[in-house]
Amino acid sequence: MEEHRLNQLSRTMAYALRHAPEQFSLTLDAEGWVSVQDLAAALQRRRAWRDVQEGDFAAVISQSEKKRYEIRDGLIRAYYGHSTPQKVTKEPAIPPEILWHGTTRSAANTICREGLKPMGRQYTHLSSDKETARQVALRRTSQPAILQIAALQAHQQGIKFYLGNDSVWLAEHVPPQFIQ
Template sequence: MKNAQNNAQSRQRLSKTMTKMLRHAPDGFGLRLDPADGACEAEALLAALRRQSVWASVTMEAIETVVRECEKQRFELRDGRIRARYGHSVERFAYEAAVPPAVLYHGTNAKALPIIKQEGLRAMGRLYVHMSEEKPFAELAGRRRGELVLLRVDTEKAAQAGVTFYRAGNEVWLADYVPAEVLYEDGP
C-alpha cells in the first residue's frame, strides 16, 4: 500500500511540474509552445523534465499516466504533442468560440464571494475565467482555496451581455469575463 501511495504522490508531483512547464513557465524550462494551441512535442517535454535531477529517470509512460489519470483533465496528448488545456498565465492561446450548455459552474471560496458579487468573475492571475459543465469538477477547483462556494452561470444571459465562451475540452469552458448579474449561488 505504501508503494501505491508513493506512486500516487510521484504522479501528483509530476503533474504539478508539468503544469508549471506547460502553463506558467515554459521558457524557464527551454520549451517553445506552439502559438496556435500551446502544444509542444511530447519528447521535448520529456527531455526538459529529464534535465531536472529529480526527474532524470522519468519515462514517457509516466507522462501518459499523468495525462490519463489527472482528475482535472489538465493535459491533452495527441499525435506526439502535449499541451495544457487551460489555466495558462503567461501566454494566451486561441480557443474557438462555442455555445456552452445553458448552465456552467464556477467553484470559488467564501472570501472571494463579496468581490465577485460586485465585479463578476475575472481571470485574476490567469488569462481566462474557468467554468465547468458539471458541479464536481467546479467543486474540485474551488475547494482548494478555502470554504467552497459554487456559482451557476446563466450562459444565455451572459451571451446576451456580450460574453464569448470558449470550449477548452473535457467539460472546461473559458471566458474573458463573466458579469455578476448572470451568477447565482448554487444551493444545497
C-alpha cells in the first residue's frame, strides 16, 4: 500500500479505535483492544477499504514516526487519544520529574489559570521531551507555547499519570500549580 493510502488508513484506524468504534460495529474492551480480524472485516464492509488486509495495519505502524497503535496476540489498540464515552483503562505509572505540553499561546494562558484538562479526550496528553511537545503544538499553531509540567511532584501529591507510549504520557486534570 502506498504511503498516502497508509496515512488515510491510519486516520480511519484512529476513528475506529479512538473515537467511534460503534460506527464500525466494534466494541473496545476495557483496555481499548479489538481483534485485528474484526477491524479488518469492519473496514472491508466500507467501499473505500474493501481491499484492506490485516497486514496493512502492521504496515501503518511500521511506516509511521508516531507510535499510535499496538498489535499483540491478534489484537490491536490505540496507545492514546481516546474520546469514547467508556474510559479506557491505562496502566498507572510514576512519571519522570518533568513532562511537557505543547499548545497554542491562548490555550496556554487558560491552562496556566485552570490547569490542563482532557477537553475532548479521556485523558490529558503530555510529551516526554520538549521537541515532541513542539511538534504537538505545531499541529495547531506556528507559534507554539511549551509548558513545563512538574510531573513527579504532581504524582507525589496525588495526580494520576499513565503510560501512553514512549513519548506520550497521559494524566487526569493537572492543576495549575504544577505548570509553568
